[in-house]
Amino acid sequence: MNRRPTVVVTDGGGRGPVRGGGSGGRGGCAGAIISLVVLALLGALVAAFMPSCSSDYTEQNASTVIREELAPGSVTETAYYTDQDGDWIHDPAALESGMRTFYEKTGVQPYVYILPNGTTTSVSQLTDLAEELYDQLFSDEGHFLLVFCDDGNGSYTCGYAIGSLAADVMDGEACSILATQIERAYNDYSLSEEEIFSEAFERTADLIMGAAERKQASDTMGTVAVAVVGIAVVGGIAVFIVKKKRAADRERRERAEKILNTPLETFGDSDIEDLADKYEDDATS
Template structure:
């Protein structure tokens, strides 16, 4: 039976951020789960079972943890439960529904439209994969998709579990790494361009200086300068005549 049950909750907020994954996780080994169904719908939200379960089955395949969604608008007969009551209800449901420690139970409560609460509960074995960070990832996707009016109820749950599985099973790469790489590459290009431009400028200056010297009449130089220039430019010609 379940030696320890871990429970977490969220309240709908409409936020769009999703927690990043900082841990490399390994799925549970096959055979860990005593397989069950995937959901209970007490409010008649689910019309397309295939759409709903496709994401839940993907989560199971990816993590080795079998998810179960329990949709309700009452907790022990009340439409206005407290968080503590919802958590106690979820803990009790886990023990009623499962005989292993490898399930994840999501209890999704909504009585007033656009106002929901949810709790997820994991057995101790499932907790080795769906830790608190991974659980936050799942709750973040549910919260984001819940407020996406373009999704059906089935798609909201299915997409949330599908995307959460992908994210939690890989370490999220920081976007700043890409930014730093791009800026680093740009900095190298700027340095190379500056060096090339400086070298080209120096070469042009030297060429202009040489041309200026060659076009300057010897009379404008002092005797010593004229003699040096004459030697500089006459020496190769004399060497050729001597050969």
């Protein structure tokens, strides 16, 4: 494809009103069990929500806009590309892998239309062509059409058309993120031509939809945190009650043993009568 290191040109346009450029005891056991439960929940909480270091690009370029996936039925699924050049796409599965991921995460189906190398470097021509092709290729408003043209000398130009429904997801920021990812992938010479588009769309989906995922994770973390606190409070009350009862039982036993081990001669007659009355009360209680 004659891709060489150079300054990349990435421009585009929008469909309709959307236009833009894009490049112990029981008490002790209870306390131990409750402590283990709380620790297990806290461990799960930390493991589930600790920052991931597997994708640095997500942290650096992630959008903060919360976008919702298009509702089911918004798109009539079509093919994913046209290669008019004839020498760009040799492995359709490699191309479509990331594009399908984009579709699954956003609800917007992407489509790449590749012109023969050197056809044009005009942004306006590519934009007009994208808008014309949109109505020819699709019968819905949930597609994102990227028209791409390599100049054969290491740079490219592109235009795009966005369905009115797809524009709710692919706003100006999202299109800018996609342009950045295409530029990055285009200049990564470890990637095949198919992987340029596949990886660019897949990473874009992660970046533009990540805010909603982070919000959901935050909400879940809050729910789990409340549950942990609730369990800790209830567990603390239960342990307190059990320990208090054990202490009262121990005190009664010690008092009874003390009385039983005291010789009767040490008591006066009135004390003996009181003691007898106490035993009778204990027996009937």
